[in-house]
Amino acid sequence: MEISAIKQRISLSEILDHYGLKPKNSMLKCFMHDDKTASLQVNLEKNFYKCHACGKTGDVIQFIEDYEKISKHEAINKAKSFLLNNKAQSQHSANRGTANPGQTDPSGEKSALFSKDNRNNIYVAGGTGEWQAEFLGKMLAYFKNALHSSKPARDYLEKRGLNNTVLEIGYNSGQFHHGERKTEELVKKSLETGLLLDKGLVARTGGKAYQVFANKCLIFPLKNKNNDIVSIYGRSILSAEDNKLAAGTSRHFYLKNRSGVYPCYPNPETQKLILTEAIIDCASLLQISDIRDNYSLISCFGANGLNDEILEIIKNLKDLEEIIFCFDQDKAGKAVVEKYSKLLKEHLPSKQISTVELPCKDVNETLQLHNEDIFTELLENRIFIFSNENGSGVADHLQFIEGSSPFLSANNKVTGLNPVEITNAKPSQSEGNPTDFLRQKNLLQELNQLIEKAGIIGEEQSRLLLFLITISYLNKSPLHGIVQGSSGSGKTHIISRIADLMPQEDVLRFTRITESSLYNWGEFDLFQKIIIIEDLDGLKEDALYALREFISNQVLRSSVTIKDKKGNNKSSHKIVKGQFSSLSATTKGELYEDNMNRSFIVAINESDEQTEKIISYQNRRNAGEIDRSIQEKAIGFIQKIVRNLKHYEVINPFATQIQLPNNVKNKRRLNEMFQSIIKQITLINQYQRELTTNNQLLTTIEDIESAVEILFESIILKIDELDGSLRQFFEKLKKRFKEEQFTRFDAMEVTGFKKTQLQFYLNDLVRLEYLKQIGFANKGFKYKISYNDNIQRVRKDLKEAFTKQLEELKSKK
Incomplete structure (x- = not known):
């Protein structure tokens, strides 16, 4: 292997990762001298380094030589072995059905020719050839270096919970054909593969300009069965919310005549295969070691993106036992799981098909908002479609409803469209099944x-x-x-x-x-x-x-x-x-x-x-x-119950017919809180409540009754001038002393409070004029109840007001 090929195929960022060095603002402490302040600058995009203190500079091979203090020949051999090891790891990862973390076809050798009957050839205007895979591999290496140099791209990865040291991700800043990098050969190959598009544009300098494919996008490779990169996918890091992306502009980019799959072809011995709706969802699962070790993964290309190539791959997995859908939880995701489940069942009638119920919109959002350990539990509790193989003996134990989570109405009738029977994979070992528990009337x-x-x-x-x-x-x-x-x-x-x-x-x-x-x-x-x-x-x-x-x-x-x-x-x-x-x-x-x-x-x-x-x-x-x-x-078991709850919009048709009393402080805010608790009770009863055509839960009078009962004491506290502890303290004093005077020692005996806390409460009640302080400090104060607010009467009136309103609601029902 030539030295130039080694330098081209290995990046400085990979060398730094190999040695565990983490640049901060592209600076490191120089290892060639005693460096108290970071003076060694690394240019990850151009693959060179320079120390501003000692003047040492070099490329990736020179870095190995300087860091390990070895000869040039030894450094070259070290780089070769590093590349060959990565190649072996890449092939091993492909055999296991997972992408090699952070590496892209690292050998300097040409990729194998595509067979004539292989549909995994990349887009080339006028034909296909082996150079395209090699060119895309080199471009991915460049994009990976560009990722290290782009803070917005790294910030976006952090926001999405993706780890580029584990995953094979690059970033296209749109500058790969500018400056010293621009050559006729680069432009020609970029045009032929589709990385550049000739739109007849003219640059400000008067020369020819090109539109860049997947500009400002994360770059993910799509591979064929030989583990060659045959196409790429770009995901924009811009968003309409940041006013950087016009509303309606596409965020997803594929080279034309797309072929290949992400992350790679699965191991032929795969037994359990996870299908995700999007590539970022697949990448989210791919970085979890437990999932990489126990499952193979393939990403579809959107909700309706289970194409012929993916279907053919699945059909050719002779040892396959189960296909697991990990799609979005929206209406489209639910619908296509139903659609593809039937399709796969027709082609593979003996295979199990299951789906994972996510607590959030999709896999990546679940990763952002939870620890990765949640996916282990979600997979263990996946739901099997078409069967009752969990041994529950109830084929219609749950219902898979298009556009909603599993749901039964109060009459135990399914509400929704075209349900497909599915069952829970593993009933709880504690109190039974969480969804059964949530269906209880009481x-x-x-x-x-x-x-x-x-x-x-x-x-x-x-x-x-x-x-x-x-x-x-x-x-x-x-x-x-x-x-x-x-x-x-x-x-x-x-x-x-x-x-x-x-x-x-x-x-x-x-x-x-x-x-x-x-x-x-x-x-x-x-x-x-x-x-x-x-x-x-x-x-x-x-x-x-x-x-x-x-x-x-x-x-x-x-x-x-x-x-x-x-x-x-x-x-x-x-x-x-x-x-x-x-x-x-x-x-x-x-x-x-x-x-x-x-x-x-x-x-x-x-x-x-x-x-x-x-x-x-x-x-x-x-x-x-x-x-x-x-x-x-x-x-x-309660934790499982919480995980089985889904978010719904709640409609309370009785919201205008029940009112809080007029003597409540901050009535505007308390009313909203009261309505919120009614919604929460409706939500926890979601397996028993009716669902509108707009996928909204309907509140019942029983929900309002429960809200009044549960929230009653909190409403009293909002009405009461005294806080909860002070109220309980005062009620004990009223019950015992009524009209007679008492000392703090008498109050201590009645209430059980110690001296410091008791004195705070006595002082508060004096300040609020509920108690009258009598006497002088040097002889010891005495106290007398000066205001009997009769909170019990307030409680009774409030209870009666709510009861009357609820009875009126029931009479109209």
């Missing part, structure tokens, strides 16, 4: 009991409300809750236990949030997440302000200072999107009025009865009378 009661099995004792309405608030992170308008209670009352415990019931890949727990930390997350790091703040009292005002903005607008926008490649400061616009639900705990409710106005308030039950329940549970647990495995199974 779902909320059963769910509440299951939450108690998971270890949350008492607080029956509060725990259910907190659960509904938390699962709203799946919706476009998530909810937020603040749990208020005295020190040691268990407020942090309950929000932590609720968080345990959620899929843990979606939960972020914080003890403290600094003033600027929320502004420094990635754009989608807080998208569809659950945030648990263990102590709201530890947040400073700037952090509380950022949290309020997130709750109100779901986005933070900040002007920040960054350094450019030359080290100069410049301003930049940073955006963090925050579609998350949150739970937080505090002892000082009234200090966070702005936050509380935007959140549901839940007061910890500090009654003697609740205390007895908790102590009894703790004693039974310590005595070994409680089986911890039952608690763990309940937690695991």
